[in-house]
Amino acid sequence: MARMGRLGRADIDPRFESDVLKYPVKLNVDACLQCGVCGGSCPVAFSMDYTPRELVELVKLGLKEKALSCRAIWICTGCNVCSDRCPEDVNPSEILNSLRALAFKSGFKVPEMFLKMMENLLSYGWIYEVDEFTNEDRADRGLPQLKPPSLDSLKKMMEATWPRGD
Amino acid sequence: MVKLSFFVGCTSAVREVNYEISAKAVLESLGVELEYIEGQSCCGLPFRYVSFDSWLTLASRNIALAELTGNPMLVLCSGCYKSFKEALSLISKPELKKSVNERLSIEGLEVKGGLKVIHIAELLHDHYGVDRLAQQVKVKLNLNVAVHPGCHIVRPMDVIGFDNPEVPLKLEKLVELTGCNSIQYRTKRECCGATLAGIDQEASKSLVARKIMNIKGRADALITFCPICHASYDAMQRAALKPEDQVPVLHYTQLLGLALGLPPEKLGFDYNRVSVDKVLAKIKNTP
Numbered sequence A: 001m002a003r004m005g006r007l008g009r010a011d012i013d014p015r016f017e018s019d020v021l022k023y024p025v026k027l028n029v030d031a032c033l034q035c036g037v038c039g040g041s042c043p044v045a046f047s048m049d050y051t052p053r054e055l056v057e058l059v060k061l062g063l064k065e066k067a068l069s070c071r072a073i074w075i076c077t078g079c080n081v082c083s084d085r086c087p088e089d090v091n092p093s094e095i096l097n098s099l100r101a102l103a104f105k106s107g108f109k110v111p112e113m114f115l116k117m118m119e120n121l122l123s124y125g126w127i128y129e130v131d132e133f134t135n136e137d138r139a140d141r142g143l144p145q146l147k148p149p150s151l152d153s154l155k156k157m158m159e160a161t162w163p164r165g166d
Numbered sequence B: 001m002v003k004l005s006f007f008v009g010c011t012s013a014v015r016e017v018n019y020e021i022s023a024k025a026v027l028e029s030l031g032v033e034l035e036y037i038e039g040q041s042c043c044g045l046p047f048r049y050v051s052f053d054s055w056l057t058l059a060s061r062n063i064a065l066a067e068l069t070g071n072p073m074l075v076l077c078s079g080c081y082k083s084f085k086e087a088l089s090l091i092s093k094p095e096l097k098k099s100v101n102e103r104l105s106i107e108g109l110e111v112k113g114g115l116k117v118i119h120i121a122e123l124l125h126d127h128y129g130v131d132r133l134a135q136q137v138k139v140k141l142n143l144n145v146a147v148h149p150g151c152h153i154v155r156p157m158d159v160i161g162f163d164n165p166e167v168p169l170k171l172e173k174l175v176e177l178t179g180c181n182s183i184q185y186r187t188k189r190e191c192c193g194a195t196l197a198g199i200d201q202e203a204s205k206s207l208v209a210r211k212i213m214n215i216k217g218r219a220d221a222l223i224t225f226c227p228i229c230h231a232s233y234d235a236m237q238r239a240a241l242k243p244e245d246q247v248p249v250l251h252y253t254q255l256l257g258l259a260l261g262l263p264p265e266k267l268g269f270d271y272n273r274v275s276v277d278k279v280l281a282k283i284k285n286t287p
């Protein structure tokens, strides 16, 4: 991994792997063979700074800062092909979910898109803005109006689960 | 046929109403009754990527609402399909179910689990029956089309289990019964890259362009089974490619609607972004 530059002991967080594994879905980081099937199958590896195979290795090595600040975790589309094809059930797509969740929780930069979608969710119940034009248009087509769900309860549920208010 | 509880999903409801319009028209003509689930919201999937608990709560909340109806839940979107099927599989673990229900109790809801969640392609192929559907076809469309299966209608495969993820033959069959020839092309299995659009426009454009350039000149249209895939190709193509390189993108239910003899005005074609005129003209001229 040429992009690693010089690394020292200070770059290694010995608890990183166990933090990643504290995820409600089973991950088998240690079983990874570094075979590269995941990266070879990944539709967006061309735009990543680390392939999914390399990300698994970063986790194993405890290179937390690199893994949580890289571009690749946000480029991943969550397509699941890597996990379906992995010969060792390592579950790379869910490892990436765990990495993104950790990055989010630990204050690393998160694409604006996610915050915007949460904002819309809390205002409309949907990830897009639903205004009167949306509903006029729907009415013209004989489709029922999009009514917001109970936004108060939704807000409370999200407050209990969403790591950041910004 | 039983009545189904209908979960519309954000993208169909707001950005891709032609999917909702055509799906409803098709199902109505097949005698399937739909009832919109009261109080539904986003399925939660977009939040799966940054907050597991926010996702599972949102997914379970919608599942709980659907469970109140006593009927299976129909979804149009492959993302919603994955969201609900994964949530149902995870809440079979008592600890997760317990913590989710604590949060749902804020609204007086409780998720039980065991809800049947059906994607419209699954409904048509497995439940309505692909042979029975073929018998309903009134117009053999005679188009060359490229199928875009998309990811979550088949993946993760251990949770979805609807069709073979590497060779989704059921989807091919659904397309072929309309009288179309489904072409083979490289990158057929490739993801639409929807989430990329909000993160790296250029990467998103190149992914979309790659698929379209592989079918251009050979396919009259690209066929999708998911509103998010449809939005990716239909909208992003216009930014990524010159007009002469663009290929129309049809929701499967628009294609099926034409084959069932429904008038194009009832299938929401005026919402398609890349012009579908050539496709419609070709069908009109079919003897």
Ligand code: SF4
Binding pocket: A031, A032, A033, A034, A035, A036, A037, A038, A039, A052, A053, A056, A082, A085, A086, A087, A088, A089, A090, A091, A092
């Ligand atoms: S496919 Fe699985 S075993 Fe192979 S490199 Fe990727 S995660 Fe490791």
Ligand code: SF4
Binding pocket: A038, A041, A042, A043, A044, A045, A052, A075, A076, A077, A078, A079, A080, A081, A082, A083, A092, A093, A096
């Ligand atoms: S889930 Fe992410 S990392 Fe895995 S193949 Fe898909 S885009 Fe690549």
